[in-house]
Amino acid sequence: MPLKHLATALAATGAAFIVYVGLSYLLAPQATAAGFGLPTWPQHEGAAFLAVKGVRDVATGLVIFALLFTGQRRGLGWAMAAITFVPAGDMVVVLANDGAAAQAYGVHGATALAVALTAGLLLRERPVPAAHAAAEPARA
Numbered sequence: 578m579p580l581k582h583l584a585t586a587l588a589a590t591g592a593a594f595i596v597y598v599g600l601s602y603l604l605a606p607q608a609t610a611a612g613f614g615l616p617t618w619p620q621h622e623g624a625a626f627l628a629v630k631g632v633r634d635v636a637t638g639l640v641i642f643a644l645l646f647t648g649q650r651r652g653l654g655w656a657m658a659a660i661t662f663v664p665a666g667d668m669v670v671v672l673a674n675d676g677a678a679a680q681a682y683g684v685h686g687a688t689a690l691a692v693a694l695t696a697g698l699l700l701r702e703r704p705v706p707a708a709h710a711a712a713e714p715a716r717a
Contacts, residue, residue: 584698585645588653591692592641599634602627614671614680637663654699657692664688 601609606627610618619626637660644653668685672678 580698581702584650584695584702587691587695587698588641588645588657591657591695592638592645594638595634595641596638599631599636599638602631602634606631612680612684613667614676614684615674616676633663650699650702651704654696654702657696657699661689661692661696664692 598609606624607618610627618624640656641653641660644650644656664685668681668689670676671681671685
């Protein structure tokens with residue numbers, strides 16, 4: 578599989594997964610929160626913060642899909658590099674709050690590595706030469 582296809586598959590899979598996670602936080606927040614790795618979660622009025630996380634995750638996936646669908650591969654690479662901060666930050670938050678180290682590293686750390694790897698693959702791609710791009714039919 579060429580690296581371009583691998584990068585596309587990783588980005589699309591990551592986008593679909595984070596949209597799924599976000600929707601899970603919106604539809605079943607308390608059940609989903611248990612898998613995050615923190616020892617306690619907001620209850621009652623504070624439970625709305627779980628929906629905030631869900632919205633953030635859905636938006637992150639939609640940004641990835643938008644850049645994929647519009648062919649903005651370089652922009653997607655930079656966006657994925659920036660998005661790496663989210664799971665890395667989640668890992669630090671879990672560890673700093675006496676959360677489960679296995680989930681901090683196994684879920685959030687592994688996700689940060691996968692997102693960073695995808696960003697690296699996308700940023701390694703070389704632009705299509707102008708002569709080759711001119712030979713392709715124009716899009717309306």
